[in-house]
Amino acid sequence: MNNNWFRRLLLSYLPVFFIVTTILFIIFFQVFNEQNRKEALKANEFLASQVMQYLDNSLRSIDFKVLREILTNPNLKDYFTANGSNDVYAGMLAVEVIDELKIDFPLIDSIYLVRYKDDTVFSNGKAVPIADFPDEPFIEESRLTNAQKWVGGRTYSPFPAPAQTAEQVITLVRSVGSGTGLLVVNVDLHTLQKSIKQMYDPEFTFVNVFNRSGESLWERNPQDRTNAGRASGEVFSEFTSGYSGWKVETGLTNGKIVKFALKFYHIWFAFAVAVVLIGVMWVIYVTRRNYKPIEQIVTLIQTVASQKPSGAGPAKENEFRFIQNTLERMIDQTRQYQEEYEENLLLQKKYFFQELLEGTREFTDGDLKAEMEKYGLPKLDDRWLVLAVEIDRYPQFALDYHEQDQSLLKFVLSSILQESARLEGTEVWAEWMSDRRLYAILWLPGSVLPEEVEHKVLSGYLEKVGQYLNFTVTIGTGRGAADLRGLRSSMKEAARALEYKAVLGLNRMIPYGALPDSKNDVYEFMKTISLLVQAMRLSDEAWEQHFDRLFEQITASLLSRQEMMNTIQLLFQHYKREFAELPREYQELWAALFGNLLNQLEAWETVDDLRLLCWEAFRELAEQMQTLRCARKHRTHILQIRKYVEENYNNPELSLNYLSDIFDINPKYLSKLFKDEVGEKFVDLLISHRIDKAKQLMQETNKSIQEISEEVGYTNYNSFNRAFKNVVGVAPSDYRKAI
Incomplete structure (x- = not known):
């Protein structure tokens, strides 16, 4: 193929590409630097203010805490008023004060107490004379000047050299009492600097802190303190503390280089614009000159594809889009064909697997060999066996994982099986024949025992x-x-072997040749089932023992899953036959339970699962039957009680408690049953009978109202009068006048 067109385009556009991208890069660099400078100024101002705020807050907090301890802590006062350095207890209390300050403020390096009373210094848990203390010159200077402030940048060592290397510290001096002593707090400059360095990156930013004398706190050599950090970069911002009088300076380490580059920003920008314009004109010229080959390609595609352009204008304006669309259609058609071919190949392979194992198609030796070669499978010229892999607790598996995750995990199961076979020098062909079960053909090499290969894989x-x-x-x-x-x-043998996982357990291998002999004693099962059903029918609690005995027999018999289901079906048939002789309410109870249990029996996998399902269902049935029997018994009692009330309504002592004693029923439960069965309260029924009888006596006899009141069960006339008026609406005397 002649690549002249490719070379012409390449040589035409590459110079423009390099020039334009270079200029764009330079412009971006300049704009970026300018923006960075503005952001750097803001960031440095913020950094300087944060550093100053951190210093002020830290030092002010220490100062405030020290001052408060001096004014309020009795242990500190006791130390400075103690009689001599032999007061060990006062020293111990002073150590507690010092330790508490160090714990509260990790920046504190050391603290010592100066007591003028006996000219001693208390440091590191012991008292020494001021003259023997390494910091004696500083103490004397503070004593003379009576300074109470932060002293910036000095060398301090609590022990004489060379016992300990001197450290750079800043010191807070506070007078205690009316000239009784000093409390001196030393803050480690290294620790302070380390805390501040966490706020910025030293590779790009510097921070310097200067004391009132203009000396840098970070530099050990006093001769270099004045210009510390300034030679490394440009100072962008500075702040002076109103509390300590110290000054904080921040800036960029390469600030001078950035400043130098920014001076040429406008020159670079003008140059970039000029070059871009030249590049645009060059592109237009080259594009026009090389347009003709593009047109020829478009014409060729239209001719081959037998497409007629809708007009000359669109074809000339969208040549590259036309070529792109044509190529995309060709690629899409090719990809679609490839996907359909691969998908069909997978389906054909799975269908061939089913035909091979299920026997729905007969194969000659030639047909079988051709099919195996078609799908890239090993030749079936040795020995093989079929294995069935079933996912345990599949309903829970379906709930735990999304449908896409399930497909992925099933692919992983198949892949692990193939990898396990390859590690043992053999091959396996596996296909998912159902949602939960994977069937596979395992090749058995002729030189190895089948059981050995099977066990290892x-x-x-x-x-x-x-x-x-x-x-x-x-x-x-x-x-x-x-x-x-x-x-x-x-x-078929592999599928049969899986039937025994119900009794042998999950997560294991079950070879068909090692299946146990089932001891299916139908007579014993029938006997236990009969006892269980009879006990359940009579609401005898012994049904639980018969239930346990039945499942002990099922487990001991080593039945397969189908045999267990046959046994349970036999149990259901006995239940159905026995309940057919019971009242309708009991039959409805059994029908509801049987329908629910039948739906759940599809998901059990082990004999323990089956036992739990049946146990919960039968226990619920027993409870509902007991409740139903109690309700029927109490309904008979209520009818008797109602008849008793109608016959003995005139008994003044008639009440719920009276009836409960006679019929041996709890008064509260009796009231509830009365309302549920009769439809009205006991009191309302009793009053209704008494008032009806009183009305009858008023109409048929000339007895006085007092006599009628006593005859219908009211010993108190006022109670009778009130009850009669509430029911009839008028007083008894008015009712007699009206009749």
Whole structure:
């Protein structure tokens, strides 16, 4: 292919590209530097104010704390008024004050107390004469000047040289009492500088602190303090403390270089504009000269694709877009075809796997060999076996993971199985035949025992699944096969082996050849089921013992999952037959429980799961049957009680407590049952009967109202009068007059 067009475009645009990008870079650099300078000024002002504020707050807090201790702490006063240096207790109290100050303020390096009374210095837990103390010149100077302030930048050592290297400190001197002594606090300059350095990056920014004399606190050599830091960069901002009188200077370490570069900002900008204009004109010229080949390409594409342009204008204005769209369509069609081909290939491979194991299609040797080569599978010319991998607790697995995550985890399970087989020098072909079950064909090399290969591959597989995943699997394996018929039998055996995980447990390998012999004693099951159903029908608590006995028999019999389900179905049939002879309410209870339990029986995996499901359902059934029997019994009592009230309404002692003693029912429970069954309260029913009888006596006899009152059960006439008026609406005397 002739690349002349490519070289022409490359040589035409590269010079312009280099020039334009270079100028843009320079412009960006200048603009960036100018912006950085403005931001640097603001940042340095803020940094200087923060440093000054930090210094003032730190020193002021120490000063305030020291002053408060001097004025208010009795232990400190006791030390300065103690009689001589032998007062050990006063010294101990003074140590507590010093330690408390050091704990409250980590910046404090050392504290010592000067007592004029006996000219001693208390430092590091002991008292020494002032003359023997290394800081004696400073003490004498402070004593003469009576200074109470921060002293910036000096050398201090609590022990005579060379016992300890002298340190650079700043010192606070405070007079105690009326000339009784001094309290001297030394702040380590190194620690203070270290705290301040956390506020900025020393590679780009410097911070200098100067005392009242203009000396730098950071430099050890006094001759270099005046110009410390200034030679390294330009000072951008400075602040002077109103508290200590110290000055803080901040700036950039390369400020002079930036300042020099910014002077040429306008020259660079004008030069960049001129070069850009020249580059634009050059691009226009070259584009016009090289336009013709583009037009030829567009014409060729239109001819090959049999497309007719809608007009000459759009085709000339959008040549590159036209070429791009054409290429994109071609790429999309190719990609779509490739994806469809790969997807169809995967589906065909899975379908071939099903045909191979389920026996829905017969294969000749030639057909089988061709299909295996088509999908890149090993030849079936050795021995093989089928294994079935089932995800344990699949309903919980579906709840814990999103659908996409489930697909990914299933792919991981398949990949781990293939990797485990390769590590043992063999191959495996695995396909997901259902949501929870993966079937696989494992090749067995002829030189190794099948059981040995099977154990190594699957034990390593279970170990990796347990190590990398948050769930487990159970594997059922069939026996080895040497032909297609044996392979299909091996699949059925693997599925059969998984049926026994209900009794053998989860997260394990279950070979078909090692399955236990089931001891399905139908007679014993029938006997236990009959006793269980009879006890449940009679609400006998012994049903729980029969229930436990039934599941002990199921577990001891080593039944498969299907056999367990057959046993449970037999139990359900007995229940249905027994409940058919009970009243309708009991049949409805069983129907509701059976429908709910039947839906849940699809999800159990082990015999313990099955036992728990049935136990909860049967316990609920027993409780509801007991409640129903109690309700029916109490309903009979209520009818008897109502009849008793109607016959003995004239008894003055008739009440809920009276009835509860007769019928042996709790008064409160009796009141509730009465309201639920009769529809009205006991008191209302009693009053209604008494008033009806009183009205009848008024109409049919000439007895006095007092006599009628006593005859219907009221010993107090006022109570009868009030009750009659509340029910009838008029007094008894007015009622008799009206009839």
